[in-house]
Amino acid sequence: MTTRQDCSVLDDGDELGALRQAFTLEDGMLYLDGNSLGPVSEGVLRRVRETIEGEWAHGLIRSWNSAGWMAAPTAVGNRLAPLIGAQPGEVLVADTLTFILAKLIGGALELRPDRDVVLTDAANFHSDLYIVEAMAARAGRPIIVKRINRLTLHEELNDNVALVMLTHVDFRTGEMLDLSGITRDVHEVGALMLWDFAHSAGAVPLDVTEANVDFAAGCGYKYLNGGPGAPAFMYVRSSWQGLLQNPFPGWLGHARPFDFESAYVAAEGMQAYVTSSPPVLALAALDGALDVWDRVTMQQVRRKSLALTDLFISLVEELLPGVFEVVTPREHERRGSQVSLRHEFSYEIVQALIERGVIGDFREPDMCRFGFAPLYLRFIDIYDSVQHLVSVMESESYRDQRFAVRNPVT
Amino acid sequence: MTTRQDCSVLDDGDELGALRQAFTLEDGMLYLDGNSLGPVSEGVLRRVRETIEGEWAHGLIRSWNSAGWMAAPTAVGNRLAPLIGAQPGEVLVADTLTFILAKLIGGALELRPDRDVVLTDAANFHSDLYIVEAMAARAGRPIIVKRINRLTLHEELNDNVALVMLTHVDFRTGEMLDLSGITRDVHEVGALMLWDFAHSAGAVPLDVTEANVDFAAGCGYKYLNGGPGAPAFMYVRSSWQGLLQNPFPGWLGHARPFDFESAYVAAEGMQAYVTSSPPVLALAALDGALDVWDRVTMQQVRRKSLALTDLFISLVEELLPGVFEVVTPREHERRGSQVSLRHEFSYEIVQALIERGVIGDFREPDMCRFGFAPLYLRFIDIYDSVQHLVSVMESESYRDQRFAVRNPVT
Numbered sequence: 055m056t057t058r059q060d061c062s063v064l065d066d067g068d069e070l071g072a073l074r075q076a077f078t079l080e081d082g083m084l085y086l087d088g089n090s091l092g093p094v095s096e097g098v099l100r101r102v103r104e105t106i107e108g109e110w111a112h113g114l115i116r117s118w119n120s121a122g123w124m125a126a127p128t129a130v131g132n133r134l135a136p137l138i139g140a141q142p143g144e145v146l147v148a149d150t151l152t153f154i155l156a157k158l159i160g161g162a163l164e165l166r167p168d169r170d171v172v173l174t175d176a177a178n179f180h181s182d183l184y185i186v187e188a189m190a191a192r193a194g195r196p197i198i199v200k201r202i203n204r205l206t207l208h209e210e211l212n213d214n215v216a217l218v219m220l221t222h223v224d225f226r227t228g229e230m231l232d233l234s235g236i237t238r239d240v241h242e243v244g245a246l247m248l249w250d251f252a253h254s255a256g257a258v259p260l261d262v263t264e265a266n267v268d269f270a271a272g273c274g275y276k277y278l279n280g281g282p283g284a285p286a287f288m289y290v291r292s293s294w295q296g297l298l299q300n301p302f303p304g305w306l307g308h309a310r311p312f313d314f315e316s317a318y319v320a321a322e323g324m325q326a327y328v329t330s331s332p333p334v335l336a337l338a339a340l341d342g343a344l345d346v347w348d349r350v351t352m353q354q355v356r357r358k359s360l361a362l363t364d365l366f367i368s369l370v371e372e373l374l375p376g377v378f379e380v381v382t383p384r385e386h387e388r389r390g391s392q393v394s395l396r397h398e399f400s401y402e403i404v405q406a407l408i409e410r411g412v413i414g415d416f417r418e419p420d421m422c423r424f425g426f427a428p429l430y431l432r433f434i435d436i437y438d439s440v441q442h443l444v445s446v447m448e449s450e451s452y453r454d455q456r457f458a459v460r461n462p463v464t
Numbered sequence: 465m466t467t468r469q470d471c472s473v474l475d476d477g478d479e480l481g482a483l484r485q486a487f488t489l490e491d492g493m494l495y496l497d498g499n500s501l502g503p504v505s506e507g508v509l510r511r512v513r514e515t516i517e518g519e520w521a522h523g524l525i526r527s528w529n530s531a532g533w534m535a536a537p538t539a540v541g542n543r544l545a546p547l548i549g550a551q552p553g554e555v556l557v558a559d560t561l562t563f564i565l566a567k568l569i570g571g572a573l574e575l576r577p578d579r580d581v582v583l584t585d586a587a588n589f590h591s592d593l594y595i596v597e598a599m600a601a602r603a604g605r606p607i608i609v610k611r612i613n614r615l616t617l618h619e620e621l622n623d624n625v626a627l628v629m630l631t632h633v634d635f636r637t638g639e640m641l642d643l644s645g646i647t648r649d650v651h652e653v654g655a656l657m658l659w660d661f662a663h664s665a666g667a668v669p670l671d672v673t674e675a676n677v678d679f680a681a682g683c684g685y686k687y688l689n690g691g692p693g694a695p696a697f698m699y700v701r702s703s704w705q706g707l708l709q710n711p712f713p714g715w716l717g718h719a720r721p722f723d724f725e726s727a728y729v730a731a732e733g734m735q736a737y738v739t740s741s742p743p744v745l746a747l748a749a750l751d752g753a754l755d756v757w758d759r760v761t762m763q764q765v766r767r768k769s770l771a772l773t774d775l776f777i778s779l780v781e782e783l784l785p786g787v788f789e790v791v792t793p794r795e796h797e798r799r800g801s802q803v804s805l806r807h808e809f810s811y812e813i814v815q816a817l818i819e820r821g822v823i824g825d826f827r828e829p830d831m832c833r834f835g836f837a838p839l840y841l842r843f844i845d846i847y848d849s850v851q852h853l854v855s856v857m858e859s860e861s862y863r864d865q866r867f868a869v870r871n872p873v874t
Binding site: 078080083085090091093094098099102106107110111114115116118123149151152153162176179181182183184185187188191192193194201207217275281282283284285299300303304305308312313314315316317318329330331332333334335336337339367372408413415418437455 | 468488490493495497500501502504505508509512516517520521524525526527528559560561563568570586589591593594597598601602603604611628641683685691692693694695710711713714715718722723724725728739740741742743744745747749818823825827828
């Protein structure tokens, strides 16, 4: 049986342990929701202050050049690139995840004009489903979007498939898919592969180059800690740049934005996928949030992530045997950086935990979801969280929550 | 001849004079570029600090509800609504101007399924032209986008016209169009009217209700002072809400976002036009920037704006007779809150002025453009700016700039 003392020893030997000091985390809060919204780090505070009180207040309009605002989408993209195994010049930060997906879906369908099927996972995140159907409806030709069971993907792959769009780590279950294997299978039938890395970036090692990924997108506010509603990122393999068209041309993606030409001519490289003026303040926050990532490798992050999730699962099973179904795969190669537990009263249990300072979240229909962010979580946090869970289950205090109005976020 | 003393007297009597203290403006800088990027105000500093150091750092994920982040797009929209004469529940703040236009254009074309023409101004801002053509190409039926001379709009209006999209104040010349009259003419043939208020919001009084405008969009970073790349705003007349569909459905525009339903069902009201998680930090900045607007009426702003632009024009004509062509209309009812001067060496003149601390901008092919933001500009600033312009022209120091590499922003 693992004791709190054992966890404390693990913390003492944790090579990432010092990073926690970079974050603002309240004493007594056990934050297992970094997969929804990461915390504030000192880099964020510094960069936002510099940007507002220095660059904006004093540089004013001149800062578009002098402070590098114009280049911020690609500059922040280049900082983020190593986290997904991308090369410099392959990542852009802008817009929101849904609009980045819209750009990639719209552009990708034009690259496969003779094919009319898009495959996606019926269990994909809902707005991924909405936007792929919306863009298919505007493709200029009839496109069939098939919502499939991802386990039978191979049965659906054929030479009518233009694009496959999957989320790499399932937002509900935390299951991680086989990035390289699926991408290879998709390419074998000549289709294009678009990955949603919302629950992967900063959570698990990714190597889009090795896996030969065509396109990917993800968000900045989860494990990357870029702040609420942080801009999204877009990956386009260098060999597709120039071929993939931006369906939403805007002036800052123009080759010569300040010539104000009446015809659109796309810029070179990733700049072509910029549509609008960059959201400078939000980019500054994400830029600052990336500071702490400069101090780690994704291999270190992964080692600790697996140790944390292993510990959580084993403690839950030891201390609450048979109470929960552990939905997240046990096999490391199929696990992201979260653990989801199924229980009839999951909603009420999550609320009771929140009252005790253990912040996780609930996902329909019956899952308690806990995210494990290795940059700031300690092993004792896992221990303490499970102790709270034990207390909630033993006291049945969650039953008091039974008739509470459901809180739409937590 | 107006003297500096006369201007000082005007400042002493200026009912908006005290507002300048709300802004960070360096001594000696004469900032005539608030039509590109407004300055930092104390409300911005306060709201961004509260949002990061309070709501995000301490509330973390809970702030989506407890701090009202989820409702921020409509809440900030409601604060902005009076500035354009909209009613509560008719304005949303989100995304960027180009994506807001894309939503409105895409939605509007579906409301006139039997019509196949969109009219826009050949002199419209370039990315407005790009996005209207991009959305027309994705309308699901053949659509002709006609770039017209706005002076002959009436000749082009007929019952094939689905939508007319115009920018209310011309970004180059500062000419203001007749909001009510044009909207009425467009409605007479059964077409829909979409106005771009990029250079109007916070610059001139607008009454979308009285003018019976269908749809409008604008940006937050110019006269509204919301910060570089601030989110855009979207106006949908209440009678169109529910009928106008969002072409880019996303989870936060869903009627029940946290039920994670696999079919999209639009929320009520303006919430239906939300696509993604709100950009909370950027919304906080814009929210804070609106504080100072609570202290003025647009009629006060307009009175001072006209006094400032009248003064600038008259000083330029008195002190530099025949040197510049004043491109901006003299008639008040056709003038926005900027003055553009045409000169062969405009680029070089703007650069020479910037070196002297007079910040204006250059617009191709031959215009010096000066914006006049009544919240923080003084009459003596106008006087001093023209004195600098006189010095530049008399010394011919602008000729030193002749071979400088053109700076893409300033």
